[in-house]
Amino acid sequence: MTYRRVTKTDVDALREIVSADRVIYPATTHYDHDQFKQVRSLPDVAVQPQTNAEVAAILRYANEHLIPVTVRGNATGLMGANVPMAQGIDIDMIKMNKVLEYDPDNLTLTVQNGFRIRDINEYLADKPFTYIPAPAMKWATIGGNASTNAGGMRAVKYGTTREHIRGITVVMVDGTIQHFGGKTVKNSSGYDLRDLIVGSEGTLAVITELILRLVPRPPVNLDVLVPFVNVKKAISVVPKILQAGLVPAGLEFFSRETIKYWENYTQQPFMDHTGDGYLLVTFDGHDEAVVQRDLDKALQIAKDNGALAPIRMGDEAHRVAVWKTRNQLLTAIQQTTTAIDEIDVVVPISQIPRVLDKVAALQDSEQVRMPNFGHAGDGNLHIYMCKDDYSRAEFAGKVDRIIRQLYATARKLGGEMSGEHGIGFAREPYFEAYYGQDKVQLLQKIKSVFDPNHILNPYKVFPTVGPNRQANRSLDVNDIKPKQ
Structure with missing residues (x-):
């Protein structure tokens, strides 16, 4: 079993699902990258749905024909999670950008996936409530934030995006529409599938609607x-x-x-x-x-x-x-260099200085500029590696060595690979080495239940066992350590 490339017949079928002006074929280079542009891959076709029913029909068709699907918001991600590495269909959510319900009595706001953080702030500007999570990229879509569980700069007091999503509507890979969570504050009714999908980077289902928790705006x-x-x-x-x-x-x-x-x-x-x-x-x-x-x-x-x-x-x-x-x-950092890469490890708060010591040592040993900043209140560091005048190959080698050693440091200190930017495609090769084969096998089983044909966002987050597995670049290592 292998993935299929999109044909003219498939494009015609997609034009029957959504209007022809919302099918971009062949896809333009607008769709082949995220903010860092370190990883590029062009989808065969991009489709811009406006309703849950259209998303459902697209997924149903793609699943039946083994065509890979990647979901895209405003491409503000940094780890290549929205880049269509297996080509196929790119579902562009930017036209699903409406407020569906403002419910002050239950302190919720229901919006579509493509509604931006900036849009939320503007919509609530004249209302007594606010949406708390505060990522720096205000033009990011709320669906993208939910897909990586982006934390932002208020997590120390209020928690991450996950804590502010009451419910989600998702489209499963077979086209069925499910609602997980709702407007209630509590839920002890079986497995929490909402929290499983939030942070899954588009590998389990397509989030189309979100019920956001609002809080009275602190005056x-x-x-x-x-x-x-x-x-x-x-x-x-x-x-x-x-x-x-x-x-x-x-x-x-x-x-x-x-x-x-x-x-x-x-x-x-x-x-x-x-x-x-x-x-x-x-x-x-x-x-x-x-x-x-x-x-x-x-x-x-x-x-x-x-x-x-x-x-x-x-x-x-x-x-x-x-x-x-x-x-x-x-x-500002991006403007100083020819290309940039990043690692956003998170460690216990008291261990931040030890990570910074390692950063300083790596700057000297690798001769790579590594400006950094971060969230001191929750232990999440943003460490940037600047390409400057190195060749692409030289920089790639240095980045690999730096990442291995920073992950080794984070793991030793009880940290995690990512605090808010996710794993995506760029960090997938290090996932199994960091967390171990047992965890990866468990995640693979979960993935197969939600997405039996593995068409949703292939080659992301952790090693998979679906079609074209040889294209996945996971490292065969037992530990995160520098290459000898």
């Missing part, structure tokens, strides 16, 4: 930028803040080196030049006195542990400016 938001002599000193304060019973809404770290990239990118100075490491701390709530008290207590802890003079955001303009800086760090 008080206080932000402060806290400089330190270095990043490790800054991060050492984080456990002390949390141990004191304080729960910031956001707790980000970055270095002066990374800020310099932002200054060059925007051609404007950053608001502080006293430190080489920074914490960006946010407290929110509904009682200004309580929020201010908690912030002051956190600042006292920081001061007692070596913080330099903090910069309080005195008004909304300052708040917007400092968070805009944080959100633009990746873009």
Whole structure:
């Protein structure tokens, strides 16, 4: 059994399912990459459904004809999860972008897969509720966020995307439409298939609708930028803040080196030049006195542990400016190099400095620039590897060695391969070595129950046993370690 390539007959059949203007054949290069463009593969055809029924018909046809299917949102992913490595059909969800129901009585908002994070924020701007998860890429679709369980910058207090999805509507590979979860807060009714599919990167089913949890918008938001002599000193304060019973809404770290990239990118100075490491701390709530008290207590802890003079955001303009800086760090780094790759390991909070020590050592040994920043409050680091003047082959070798050693460090420290960007195609070769054959075999069984023909997003996340298995690039290793 092998995957089939799309033929003109298949295209004609797809044009019977959706209108001809929503079938792009042959597919254009718009569909062959994600944000990093490190992995490219062009689908045979792209289809833009608008309804659950259209998605169901597309999947039913693809499954019957063994045509692989990949789902795409706004392509803001970084690990190649949305890249159609087996060609076939690309389901472009961008036209499924409607609000289906706003339900303030149950604090939910139901939207289609292609609705963007920016759209959610704009829709709720004049309402008393907010959607909490705050990924930096506001043009990402909510369906894409759900597929990777993206965390964002408020996970330390509010949790990741998974905690804010009450229910989902999905289309199974045979075209049946299922609803998992709903508007209820509790559910102890058997296996939680909603949470299984959230984070599965499009390998089990196609998410078409999401019931999002809303919370009353905190009227008080206080932000402060806290400089330190270095990043490790800054991060050492984080456990002390949390141990004191304080729960910031956001707790980000970055270095002066990374800020310099932002200054060059925007051609404007950053608001502080006293430190080489920074914490960006946010407290929110509904009682200004309580929020201010908690912030002051956190600042006292920081001061007692070596913080330099903090910069309080005195008004909304300052708040917007400092968070805009944080959100633009990746873009600023990308502008400094010819290509970029990334690893987003997550470790226990207290172990972040040990990962940063390893990063520094690898920068020296591999002679690769590795700017980084991350979520100090939840242990998720974003570490970027810059190609600069290396050839493609040289860079690929260095990236492989760096990834192996960083994964070895993360695993030793009790961490995970990814905190929010997922595994996708780019990191699939390392999955079995990290988690072991037993876990992979269990995941393969789950995959086969949901997708017997393995047509959904082939060659992603973990080694599979479906058609064309030889195209999957998993490493035959027993451990994540440098090549000898």
